[in-house]
Structure formats: C-alpha cells, structure tokens
Amino acid sequence: MRFKAELLNAEEMRRALHRIAHEIVEAGKGVEGLALVGIHTRGIPLAERLARYIREFEGKEVPVGLLDITLYRDDLSEIGLRPQVRQTRIPFEITDKAVVLVDDVLYTGRTARAALDALMDLGRPRRIYLAVLIDRGHRELPIRADFVGKNVPTARSEVVKVKLQEVDGEDRVELWEREAL
Amino acid sequence: MRHLLDFRGWARTEVESLLDTARVMAEVLERPVKKVPALQGFTVATVFFEPSTRTRLSFELAARRMSADVVSFAAQTSSLQKGESYKDTLLTLEAMGVDAYVIRADAAGVPHQAARWVKGVVVNGGDGRRAHPTQALLDAYTLLEALGSLEGKKIAIVGDLLHSRVARSNVELLPLLGAEVWGAGPPTLLPQGLPGARLTSRLEEALAEADAVMVLRLQKERMEAGLIHLQDYIAHYQVTEARLKKAKPGAPLLHPGPMNRDVELEGTLADSARSLVNRQVHNGVAVRMAVLYHLLVGRER
Numbered sequence: 001m002r003f004k005a006e007l008l009n010a011e012e013m014r015r016a017l018h019r020i021a022h023e024i025v026e027a028g029k030g031v032e033g034l035a036l037v038g039i040h041t042r043g044i045p046l047a048e049r050l051a052r053y054i055r056e057f058e059g060k061e062v063p064v065g066l067l068d069i070t071l072y073r074d075d076l077s078e079i080g081l082r083p084q085v086r087q088t089r090i091p092f093e094i095t096d097k098a099v100v101l102v103d104d105v106l107y108t109g110r111t112a113r114a115a116l117d118a119l120m121d122l123g124r125p126r127r128i129y130l131a132v133l134i135d136r137g138h139r140e141l142p143i144r145a146d147f148v149g150k151n152v153p154t155a156r157s158e159v160v161k162v163k164l165q166e167v168d169g170e171d172r173v174e175l176w177e178r179e180a181l
Numbered sequence: 182m183r184h185l186l187d188f189r190g191w192a193r194t195e196v197e198s199l200l201d202t203a204r205v206m207a208e209v210l211e212r213p214v215k216k217v218p219a220l221q222g223f224t225v226a227t228v229f230f231e232p233s234t235r236t237r238l239s240f241e242l243a244a245r246r247m248s249a250d251v252v253s254f255a256a257q258t259s260s261l262q263k264g265e266s267y268k269d270t271l272l273t274l275e276a277m278g279v280d281a282y283v284i285r286a287d288a289a290g291v292p293h294q295a296a297r298w299v300k301g302v303v304v305n306g307g308d309g310r311r312a313h314p315t316q317a318l319l320d321a322y323t324l325l326e327a328l329g330s331l332e333g334k335k336i337a338i339v340g341d342l343l344h345s346r347v348a349r350s351n352v353e354l355l356p357l358l359g360a361e362v363w364g365a366g367p368p369t370l371l372p373q374g375l376p377g378a379r380l381t382s383r384l385e386e387a388l389a390e391a392d393a394v395m396v397l398r399l400q401k402e403r404m405e406a407g408l409i410h411l412q413d414y415i416a417h418y419q420v421t422e423a424r425l426k427k428a429k430p431g432a433p434l435l436h437p438g439p440m441n442r443d444v445e446l447e448g449t450l451a452d453s454a455r456s457l458v459n460r461q462v463h464n465g466v467a468v469r470m471a472v473l474y475h476l477l478v479g480r481e482r
Contacts, residue, residue: 071209071217071247082479084198085205121214 001159001176007134007152010171016149017046020131021053023147027129028098031058035097037065039115040086042104045166046133050102065090067101072114094123100147104162106132109143134173136160183480184296184303185472187312188353196321196357203322203464203471209246210467220249223477226279228254228295229306230267231287235438235462236306236316240283243469249477252279267291268298275299281477284308302476310346316437317350319468321358323461324393327433332359337387337428338378339420340397340445341370343408347437348397352377363387366397367418369408384418391428395435396420399445411444421447433457 008016028034031054038047044066051062068086070076076083101115112130119128131147136154152175154160159176163169182195209217225244227237237253244251254274261270271282281302284292289309296303307313321331328334336355342348342364352375355362362378364371365387371380381387388394399414425432434446434456442448450456 068205071205071219073219076219076221076478082475085202085474087205088208117218121216122212 001178004158004175004177006172007160007175008150008171008173013133013149013171013173016133017049018053020147020149021050022057024050024100024129024131025054025058027146031060031062033097033126034100035063035065035092035094036100036102037067037090037094037115037119039101039103039111040066040068040070042162042164042167043067043102045164046104046131047100047102048166050100050131063092065092065094067115067118069111069114069118072117074110074114088118088122090122094119094125096124096126098127098129099125100129100131102131104133104164105160106130106135106143106145106148107138107160109139109141112143112145113141133162134160182475184292184305185314185476186292186296186303186305187314187350188317188357191354191357193357196318196354199318199471199475200322200325200468202474203318203468206246206470206474207464207467209470216246216248218248219474220244220247220477223249223280224252224278225249225281225283225473226252226254226274227283227285227306228271228274229285230256230261230291231285231307232257233285233307235465236285236313237283239462239465240304240306240315240469240473243466244281244473246466247470247473249281249473252277267295271295271299275301281473302480304472304476307346310344310349312350312353313346313437314350314354315465315469315472316347317354318472319461319465320347320351320395320435320437321354322464322468323435323457324355324360324433325358326460326464327457328392330359331355333361334359334392335361335363335390336393336395337363337365337391338395338397339365339384339387339418341399342366342375342380342397343370343372344400345397348378348395349375351395363391365418367409367414384424385427388424388427391432393433393435394420394425394428395437396446398437398439399441401441401444415444419443419445419447420450422450425450431455435461437461 036047038044070085129146132145133149135148161174163172283304283306285306289311292305364378364380
C-alpha cells in the first residue's frame with residue numbers, strides 16, 4: 001500500500017472528539033439517560049475518550065460499554081475466514097437509554113447495521129445515535145452517522161487507517177492507496 | 182480444525198482460542214435474547230446411533246442459539262431398523278443439505294469413518310470407549326472457571342476409567358492446558374495404559390492434594406461381567422466427604438452424568454456447594470456453540 005495523506009493529526013483528532021462530545025450532550029439535552037457503546041476495536045477507546053471529555057465539561061459520568069459485532073456480521077456464512085469473537089460487555093441497562101454507538105470509520109454501513117441488531121438483542125434503547133471519527137462514504141445500506149469527526153470523500157481503492165494511542169501508540173488518521181495487483 | 186474427532190495433534194493455542202470463544206458464547210446465553218445470527222443458513226444434524234439426553238439436547242440448543250437449522254436423527258425411530266447402513270443414513274442427510282453432523286455411536290471410530298464419507302463437518306458426540314471431546318472441553322471450561330488456571334493443577338479422575346470415553350478425552354485435553362492428571366479406580370477398571378495420566382488403584386494417592394476431582398459414572402451394566410463387586414467398589418472407591426479430606430480444601434467435584442447417587446459419589450456431595458455438575462451442563466451449551474462456530478464459519482461450502 002502507498003501512503004497518500006494525513007487526514008487528522010493528534011491535535012485535530014482531539015478537537016474533533018471534543019466537538020462530538022459537545023454535540024452529544026447538546027443532542028441529548030444533557031447527560032441524563034445517556035450511554036456510550038464502543039464497537040470493537042477502535043470504537044472502544046474512542047467511546048472512553050468521549051466519556052472522559054463529557055465528564056470534564058459536564059462533571060457527570062456517562063457509562064461506557066463495549067460491543068463486538070462479529071456474531072451479527074451478514075457475511076459470516078459466506079466469507080472464507082473465521083473472525084475472532086470478542087467480549088461484549090455492557091454493564092448497565094440499555095432499555096430506555098439514549099445510546100451512542102461509537103466507531104472509528106463509517107464505510108459501507110454494514111458494521112453499524114450489525115451493531116444495531118446486537119444492541120437491540122440486549123435491550124430496547126429509547127434512541128440510538130451513531131458517532132464516528134471518519135465518514136468515508138460508499139454506503140451500501142441506508143445508514144448515516146449523527147456525529148462525525150471528519151467527512152472524507154474516498155475512492156474504494158483507498159484505505160483509511162485510524163491510529164489511536166491506546167491501540168497503536170499514536171493518534172493519527174492516514175489515507176493509503178491499495179496498490180493494484 | 183476441519184472436524185472435531187479427538188484432540189490428537191491439537192496445540193494449546195487452539196484449545197485456548199476455542200475456550201475464549203466459549204466465554205463469549207456464555208455471555209450471549211446471559212442476554213435477554215439468547216440468540217445470535219452467526220450460523221444462519223447452516224444446517225446441523227444430530228445423528229445419534231446411541232441414545233443420549235444431555236449431549237443431544239445441548240448440541241441442538243447450541244445450534245439453535247446461533248440460528249442454525251437443526252434436524253435430529255435417532256436410530257430407534259429410523260430406517261436403520263430396516264437395515265440401512267450408517268453410511269447411507271449419513272449420505273441421505275447430506276443429500277438434504279446438512280452442513281454439520283454431530284455423531285454419537287456405541288462403536289469407536291464411527292465419527293472418524295463418517296468424516297471420510299460426508300463433505301460436511303463432523304463432531305464426535307461420543308464414540309464407544311474412545312472419545313467424547315466436547316464433554317472434555319466443557320469439563321476444562323468448568324475447571325478453568327473454578328480454578329482460574331490449570332497450569333500445574335492436579336486433577337483426579339476417579340472410577341471406571343476402562344470404559345470411559347470422557348476420561349480418555351480429558352486425559353488428552355487437560356495436560357494440553359498444563360494440568361497433571363491422575364486416574365484412580367479398581368485394578369479391573371483401569372486401562373492398561375493411558376498416556377497423559379498417572380494411574381493408580383489407590384484412591385488416596387490420586388486424591389492427595391488434588392485441586393479438583395472428576396468422578397466417573399460406574400457403568401453398573403458392566404458389573405455383571407464380574408469386573409468388580411458393587412459393594413466392594415462403594416467400600417473402597419466411592420468419593421465421600423471423609424475421603425475428600427485428602428484433596429485440597431474445597432476442591433470442586435465434577436461428574437459427566439448421568440450419576441449413580443451413593444454409588445460412585447456420596448449423594449450429599451452431589452448436592453453440595455463444591456459440586457459443579459449443573460455448571461458443567463450449563464457450560465456445555467456455550468462450549469458447543471464455540472465448537473460449531475469454529476468448525477462452520479469460514480469453511481468452504
């Protein structure tokens with residue numbers, strides 16, 4: 001793969017997440033009944049950061065859960081691989097809560113759809129929002145994000161790499177070109 | 182893995198990966214909706230040439246919890262009674278579009294043979310005295326839940342080891358996770374050799390400082406063959422409160438079932454807090470979900 005551009009640096013990422021955190025509080029008219037659920041892998045640290053920012057400026061804790069959508073993928077019975085299944089841990093009641101699903105990249109929308117199905121099996125939220133750091137387009141399902149860090153028009157041949165301190169040791173979003181075979 | 186027949190050639194990492202998946206499945210079973218769509222579109226057949234209650238139900242539930250379609254075959258009500266062979270029975274199921282076969286047979290080797298006949302995956306649901314791998318996996322899972330780790334832990338398997346496929350599979354599996362396995366029973370019910378286990382006819386030796394004790398069903402039907410006198414067995418090998426004092430304090434008790442109360446195990450112990458018998462049955466569904474997931478997802482169809 002060939003490196004093409006830096007989409008966000010650490011400071012820009014921090015600002016984008018700060019803005020999303022404010023927007024979430026604004027949309028929910030406060031943090032009462034609000035919960036964040038991060039989608040494995042990078043959605044989890046992002047959800048934790050959003051919860052931290054909200055605590056910093058609202059002085060209130062928002063519960064954070066983690067969700068693995070592997071068992072809900074719509075291509076599990078067709079693809080030639082067996083994805084590792086990871087823990088889902090949502091240690092709070094989601095029924096009647098406003099739940100914000102958090103992921104790093106929104107692309108085809110299939111992960112978000114699987115996450116919606118998984119969440120519905122865990123309870124009946126009052127409302128579900130979707131927050132993503134990057135929306136790169138190319139939706140295959142009628143899904144859109146409520147909170148977006150940055151919209152990036154991309155080609156299908158391009159790859160968006162989100163690097164997070166907690167997982168990758170640095171905060172940075174990069175655009176790469178998949179080289180033709 | 183292509184099939185689950187026994188644990189020959191298995192690496193520790195494969196076992197651990199499967200048990201990790203089982204932990205996720207256990208969480209699914211705690212949810213209000215105990216079902217995920219992971220195996221939608223797959224068909225699982227339970228093919229039981231020998232009667233069973235818990236293994237068959239456990240597999241069927243596991244498959245349904247993952248949205249697979251399930252068909253159930255029982256020898257007693259099938260064309261086997263009209264002389265149809267095992268092979269033709271399986272090929273008939275294959276023609277109907279079955280993807281996975283859970284096979285239980287009283288003869289050793291039937292699942293191995295079946296794996297050569299059908300294109301789908303085969304899970305050994307217990308064959309003769311040979312193997313019962315999913316029982317061993319759920320035993321290992323339950324032991325890990327109780328002990329945290331099996332590294333260096335002494336596990337005593339007590340009773341009729343000679344006829345026990347459960348014991349054989351546990352002796353293959355538990356050392357892979359670092360356990361030291363002892364087998365104890367009367368000399369007539371001990372196999373000639375069991376690689377992976379230290380065998381003794383002295384119950385106290387196996388129980389001494391044991392971290393957990395697995396009690397096997399005494400297959401009463403075999404007692405008439407004169408292998409042992411029932412009262413002698415109870416007198417010398419029944420796992421009792423008094424004898425368990427040799428094991429580590431609170432060492433958990435396992436039993437694969439069905440249980441002969443007050444024969445191989447003192448009845449009060451079976452109901453005591455240290456008994457994990459019901460936990461084993463509970464964990465069986467999650468472990469079998471993990472097995473079906475590992476076998477079916479990602480395979481070429």
